[in-house]
Amino acid sequence: MNGNDKGGIAERSMGFGLRALNRLAGSDLLDRIRVRKQVERALFQGTKTGFRSATAAGRTFKAAQKLGNPARQSTGKPRALFDITPDDEQQMFQEAVRDYAGEKVRPAAQAADADASTPPELLAATNELGVNMLGIPEELGGVMHEQAAVSSVLIGEALAHGDMGIAYAALAPGAVATAIGHWGTAEQEATYLPAFTGEDVPAAALAILEPKPLFNPLLLDTTARRDGDEWVLDGAKSLIARATDCELFVVAAEAEELGPALFVIESGAKGLSVEAEPAMGLRPAATGKLLLEGVRLPVGALMAEGKREAYVECVQRARIAWCSLAVGTSQAVLDYVIPYVNDRTAFGEPISNRQGVAFTVSDIGIETEGMRLATYRAASRADQGEDFGHEAALARRLCAAKGMKIGSDGVQLLGGHGFVKEHPVERWYRDLRAAGVMEGALLV
């Protein structure tokens, strides 16, 4: 029984491990946000465990990668025990991002929402944490590891606790890197991924959603027609983060004879244009529409040979990512309303002494926890190489329905004060609606 468990501890020293931590430790960001102490303390704890398992770690390096093939995420072996605790490195990363979200993201959120843009220095600082490298294979300088989906979920949750719109803006380039890391050809990996491991990460977007009601990512209006040695794409994509800044797109289109598939498109391509598409929420992400009019691409732009399973997996991984943001934002609502209803008095006592108020808080707590567990499960199955389509669909339904309700209850509990911009709950009300609307755009 224990053998597997020890193996698990040993394995984690290879993945997230030192590469991601080194990056984090080398950054002066930690000093700037005054969280270095906590991280170092956590690092010390993490290292102790690392040393303890060092002898067993050798075995896990056996599986060698064949050269010439695209690098991919290695799936861990199925884990033996039920466990809701992130491993040491994940906890450390999670804490660093959480502190950062509290110190830097939340205070910037209201202005970013009003300006419909996130300050570039904030995006650069967030990127410095390494949040966009989780989907890039180690061979190419990234930190993709066996638990990459779970780690992405933890980070998405922590960042969205600061602000969902800023989280979207900051994590959107990572989705493109992850898509290429999972489904890109060796050439696409070699061409595009190095840019995402440096300091100047390009704005990039995974564009699946289209502007129409009842959008179904399996029935795309955007088409890819074959013309000799080229693909020709036509259509429109919705709610792209930082559309005007994007240098690279991964676009979903109905490919002739193949079905829905992903294409890599550089921003200079002829026939490609963007227009502003400000929305109800996610405003810090400066959302825009991408228009494709006779965009001609070389055959090599197609990803995963147009395999349907790869595309469906992409759609489902994106849903898990949006769930993680919904969980973080729902937790933010809960954490905000608790002190409010305890301090606010009416009829001579705190309003939280009334069941009508208190039970609403209970429901926010219960449903947030349920959303979180369902999201973790879907991500963990993805990491273990198990089918996760059903679990992702369930997490999606849960986060869409309960997330919206939580957004609404957050405003309701503050009454008229919730409706004005003095408090963040009205922003969360708008943002949480996105969890049921967005497709693509983020990935775990």
Next chain:
Amino acid sequence: MINLEIPKKFRPLVSQANQVATEVFRPISRKYDEAEHEYPKELDMLASLIDGMNEGSDIGGAGAAGVRRESNGDGDGGNRNGSNLSTVLGIVELCWGDVGLLLSMPRQGLGNSAIASVATEEQLERYGGKWAAMAITEPEAGSDSAAIRTTAELDGDEYVLNGEKIFVTSGDRADLIVVWASLDREKGRAAIKSFIVERDNPGLKLDRLEHKLGIRASDTANFTLQDCRVPKEALLGSPEIDTKAGFGGAMQTFDNTRPLVAAMAVGVTRAALEETRRCLEEGGVEIDDAAPALSQHAAAARLLEMEADYEAARLLTMQAAWMADNAKPNSLQASMAKAKAGRTCVEVTLGCVELCGSVGYDENRLLEKWARDAKILDIFEGTQQIQLLIVARQLLGKSSAELR
């Protein structure tokens, strides 16, 4: 390392429990729903089998017997999957078969959980192997268990119990009844203790058996205790009235048993969802995990919505049990699980009847029965409203005096 699957080492137990549910419970499910108050004799042999499974196994049984808190981990300072989780998983499977029959399982009563949770070694020895029911509720005290009026007076080496108890699950069939009574009604909740009363005690009189909406296979007894004398050693836990510890001792049982009742709700919910999925697919409704729920048949969207709530309820229940296995305080999570699983069970089973139409409503299938069985799961071991109170008090940091 995050993993929310059923642990490998419990898969044999889950599959055994599922076989029992399929082979033993399901075939007699309707029979004892119709024959209320008739003893399901098929369960005797099964109970012996489960006793055998419990014996000499560290993974607990398929029933409600083993919920003692343990703190030893599975090795290096780490994660433990123990009897709380295995018990929850077993109960889910058995209640997928039939919740009324599980509640009727000899030696698997909530009284057994109480004994297993707080009894001394000596008491365990004396009462081990017996079937114990739980008597808390009174005509005037339901959710407010601190308001119970049954009294226990020390008279020499014996306690003398007087009062009235209702809604005692398996009260007529069990060997023992764990009775909650007050040592001193002036001293409030701290004075409430539980006492083990032998079923054949002449001071314990059966008043009647209830006729119910659901779980009709399980008998529900009402008793009068009239100068009911029990030995001093029948008191569970400490006889001291510790006003600081308060109700803790007695209420602690609930932290252990709530995840079990949540597990019952999870099992019934899954039964209804599986049957409904089959029913809809037979009726030509396609359910697609990759397509958005709202671009599918309305019935498919509804089913996915219900399955999502089921998933949340199930994982919350596993979480509460897992925390108990790892000696983490889980009172909040236990109540979250019970609240979510209880309401989900009612909403889903009733929703499934609606989706399946007359096929769901008529007695040819079990859907209508599950919808009736479901309701009690949102009531006993603390109603939905009591769970929301507990969750709210914890989240808001409120006392029971502030948030009533």
